[in-house]
Amino acid sequence: MSGIFRNGRGLGSADHGGQLMPPSAGLQSMTVADNYALSQRKKARNAEVVDTVLRLDSAVDQSVQKELADWLRDRYSEMGVGELLGLFSKCYLGAPYVDHQIVLTGDIIQHFKPEDVVPVAFAANRRLVQSAAYLYIEVYADGQSIPIRADGTPAI
Amino acid sequence: MADVRASVDFGPVMRALETVQSNLGGQIDSLGMEVGQARQDIKNTGSELQALRKEFLDYVEQATRTANVQRSETKVGSVKAQLDREFGHYSVVRRSSVGMLQAFDVGNVSNNAVQAISEELMIQSPRYWLAPGLVALAAWSRDDEGMAKKSIEEAFRRDRSKTSLFFALVLRRQGRNPAAVRWLRHYLASLDPHALTREFAVILEASSYGAFGPAGQALVAEKMATWVRELRNNQEIVESQVKNWIKEIGTRRDVVVQDGYEVLAQLAPGWSEMVQQMESASALPNLIEVYQAVRDHDSSIPSTLEEQLDQILDALVTDYDEEELPLRREVVYHEAVIEENGDLGRAQERADLLTKALEQTSDVVSLQTMAAINPEALGVSIQTQRVAIGVGQSDFRSAVHRFVANYRAHSVNHLDLNFDQNHSNYAQTYKFTGVTLNTATAEASGIEQLEQTWRTTMESYIDAASFKNKWYIKPGLIAGAICLVLLIISVVVGIVALVVGGGAVWFLGEQEKKKCGKKVADAEQARDNALALSVQMYRDALAQRTDAFLIYEELDDHEAEVLRMIDTWPTAVSSSEEVA
Numbered sequence: 001m002s003g004i005f006r007n008g009r010g011l012g013s014a015d016h017g018g019q020l021m022p023p024s025a026g027l028q029s030m031t032v033a034d035n036y037a038l039s040q041r042k043k044a045r046n047a048e049v050v051d052t053v054l055r056l057d058s059a060v061d062q063s064v065q066k067e068l069a070d071w072l073r074d075r076y077s078e079m080g081v082g083e084l085l086g087l088f089s090k091c092y093l094g095a096p097y098v099d100h101q102i103v104l105t106g107d108i109i110q111h112f113k114p115e116d117v118v119p120v121a122f123a124a125n126r127r128l129v130q131s132a133a134y135l136y137i138e139v140y141a142d143g144q145s146i147p148i149r150a151d152g153t154p155a156i
Numbered sequence: 157m158a159d160v161r162a163s164v165d166f167g168p169v170m171r172a173l174e175t176v177q178s179n180l181g182g183q184i185d186s187l188g189m190e191v192g193q194a195r196q197d198i199k200n201t202g203s204e205l206q207a208l209r210k211e212f213l214d215y216v217e218q219a220t221r222t223a224n225v226q227r228s229e230t231k232v233g234s235v236k237a238q239l240d241r242e243f244g245h246y247s248v249v250r251r252s253s254v255g256m257l258q259a260f261d262v263g264n265v266s267n268n269a270v271q272a273i274s275e276e277l278m279i280q281s282p283r284y285w286l287a288p289g290l291v292a293l294a295a296w297s298r299d300d301e302g303m304a305k306k307s308i309e310e311a312f313r314r315d316r317s318k319t320s321l322f323f324a325l326v327l328r329r330q331g332r333n334p335a336a337v338r339w340l341r342h343y344l345a346s347l348d349p350h351a352l353t354r355e356f357a358v359i360l361e362a363s364s365y366g367a368f369g370p371a372g373q374a375l376v377a378e379k380m381a382t383w384v385r386e387l388r389n390n391q392e393i394v395e396s397q398v399k400n401w402i403k404e405i406g407t408r409r410d411v412v413v414q415d416g417y418e419v420l421a422q423l424a425p426g427w428s429e430m431v432q433q434m435e436s437a438s439a440l441p442n443l444i445e446v447y448q449a450v451r452d453h454d455s456s457i458p459s460t461l462e463e464q465l466d467q468i469l470d471a472l473v474t475d476y477d478e479e480e481l482p483l484r485r486e487v488v489y490h491e492a493v494i495e496e497n498g499d500l501g502r503a504q505e506r507a508d509l510l511t512k513a514l515e516q517t518s519d520v521v522s523l524q525t526m527a528a529i530n531p532e533a534l535g536v537s538i539q540t541q542r543v544a545i546g547v548g549q550s551d552f553r554s555a556v557h558r559f560v561a562n563y564r565a566h567s568v569n570h571l572d573l574n575f576d577q578n579h580s581n582y583a584q585t586y587k588f589t590g591v592t593l594n595t596a597t598a599e600a601s602g603i604e605q606l607e608q609t610w611r612t613t614m615e616s617y618i619d620a621a622s623f624k625n626k627w628y629i630k631p632g633l634i635a636g637a638i639c640l641v642l643l644i645i646s647v648v649v650g651i652v653a654l655v656v657g658g659g660a661v662w663f664l665g666e667q668e669k670k671k672c673g674k675k676v677a678d679a680e681q682a683r684d685n686a687l688a689l690s691v692q693m694y695r696d697a698l699a700q701r702t703d704a705f706l707i708y709e710e711l712d713d714h715e716a717e718v719l720r721m722i723d724t725w726p727t728a729v730s731s732s733e734e735v736a
Binding site: 035038039042124125127128130131133134147154155156 | 550554557558564568
């Protein structure tokens with residue numbers, strides 16, 4: 001760290017030093033979903049779910065995509081986690097695409113370039129998906145976004 | 157005709173013209189030098205002014221902070237004096253209670269003396285619960301049951317919880333365990349798990365050491381488990397614990413020292429975002445350091461429980477009461493200002509966290525969190541803190557998840573570098589047209605863009621300085637007019653004048669060309685120097701961005717270790733479960 005930091009208790013010069021960053025709206029809006037759904041969301045996703053998301057992520061054939069999306073939709077509905085708008089993750093297609101959304105109905109996978117306008121509910125997660133720590137991010141209708149790690153642990 | 161030819165001598169005219177031209181040239185050169193000097197002076201003054209402004213602002217900030225610290229130092233003294241004035245007599249009661257318990261142990265003080273002192277304190281402390289408690293103790297020691305009962309009732313009336321706890325501890329000290337546990341049950345029954353008073357922390361502490369024996373420990377553990385189960389069903393309470401943990405993590409951030417990042421700070425408007433993410437991520441290794449020390453603290457049960465018990469009893473009778481809290485809060489705030497070197501924002505944040513521990517009531521879950529985050533303020537030991545962290549394991553884990561996801565959601569990898577009209581003295585002098593380069597752009601392409609922008613910027617200067625053929629028009633016309641007049645007077649004179657005039661115009665033109673050529677060369681030199689400086693700044697900024705981002709990534713990588721530390725917390729009992 002080569003002495004770049006001065007301990008927080010020292011003489012702080014940065015004017016933002018005394019404040020926490022404002023929490024992102026997506027991580028805090030928990031008013032709509034009921035207690036049960038919220039507590040379900042805190043539990044780990046099982047390996048099968050994570051694996052299916054990975055397969056869907058890389059599926060090219062539309063019928064395969066639909067089959068996997070249908071399976072996921074049923075699983076998420078069984079989990080009782082509340083209304084899921086879709087999943088958002090880093091796009092590995094390479095330039096010019098950086099991220100993509102996966103919705104479980106209709107036009108399943110949609111890829112975005114940096115300059116593209118991403119649907120509002122997903123937009124707050126554009127920087128977050130670039131972190132290697134998360135596999136994908138679940139975006140819920142009540143505004144909550146939950147990053148999921150490769151082992152299925154929700155970062156919430 | 158020969159006479160006429162001999163009588164016209166243009167030598168002096170030519171010499172005069174040359175002298176005028178040479179003088180004029182010399183004067184223009186010296187004027188040019190003076191203008192150059194003046195421009196340099198203005199540039200220097202500008203830089204000095206900027207440096208002075210920065211020093212002045214730093215000085216103002218430092219002076220404000222020093223003033224804040226001085227004010228708080230004065231205030232702390234006066235508030236402490238006020239505490240002493242208003243509640244000093246409580247200290248006498250507290251000291252006497254400790255002394256009385258020790259006197260009982262030694263047995264060297266007569267019952268009469270104990271009775272006289274306790275009764276005197278009773279009269280002097282009209283509202284304090286401990287005074288009748290002491291009278292009861294004195295009566296108990298001389299077997300005056302009537303007086304003991306009456307006094308206990310009075311103490312109980314003044315403060316039910318504290319009196320129960322006091323007698324539970326005193327009786328335990330005297331080896332009367334069953335009676336102590338009865339008082340303890342009484343005490344627990346008097347509590348509302350949504351609004352526990354401060355001294356409940358003492359019970360947490362006592363139970364963590366098994367101070368009341370197995371029966372007492374089981375009683376407390378059972379009560380705690382019931383309360384925690386009941387309260388954790390309430391998501392609001394759970395959320396509020398997570399938020400407290402997030403605040404705690406936030407206080408572990410360091411401050412980025414910006415030395416070595418000056419160019420990036422100057423060029424990148426997004427630098428502050430990168431500083432924030434670095435500062436946030438710096439909390440992770442700090443968390444590991446602080447909480448590993450707590451985890452690895454030697455927690456073996458002390459060989460003499462009596463000693464711990466005495467300390468707990470001591471804390472109960474010597475710690476401050478609710479009436480003193482407003483003044484205590486003030487002391488905490490001003491001490492925080494002093495500790496934070498006058499940074500009022502940070503001081504408030506720290507004081508808020510500390511005074512939370514001094515609040516009159518809190519629910520059992522929040523109390524556990526407080527014991528985990530801020531054991532000193534709650535007056536509990538590291539052993540209790542370890543247990544409390546285990547109880548709040550899921551809240552701690554959630555807080556780390558959210559804190560990290562939060563700064564990652566705002567994190568930037570690359571920055572825009574804004575080369576504007578003020579990015580260098582050259583840019584200011586030549587009104588640089590400006591270009592914004594992203595650090596993600598390939599360096600060669602960035603340099604090319606800088607070069608192109610400098611070319612565009614300097615084009616008009618170079619164009620204005622270069623020699624143009626239209627320069628000949630004016631002197632040509634003058635010379636032409638003179639020749640025409642002379643031609644009318646005399647054809648021969650006119651022809652000679654035409655030759656000489658043409659020569660003069662050509663000569664002056666060559667001089668002008670030379671001057672313009674020098675000006676163009678100077679402008680090109682300035683452009684090359686300016687470009688070299690901008691390219692140097694660009695390269696420095698790229699290197700500084702890479703350094704900063706590497707540091708951020710290194711800090712950010714500590715997340716896994718923090719989570720591992722929490723997941724393997726020795727006193728934790730809960731484990732995560734799968735949703736499907």
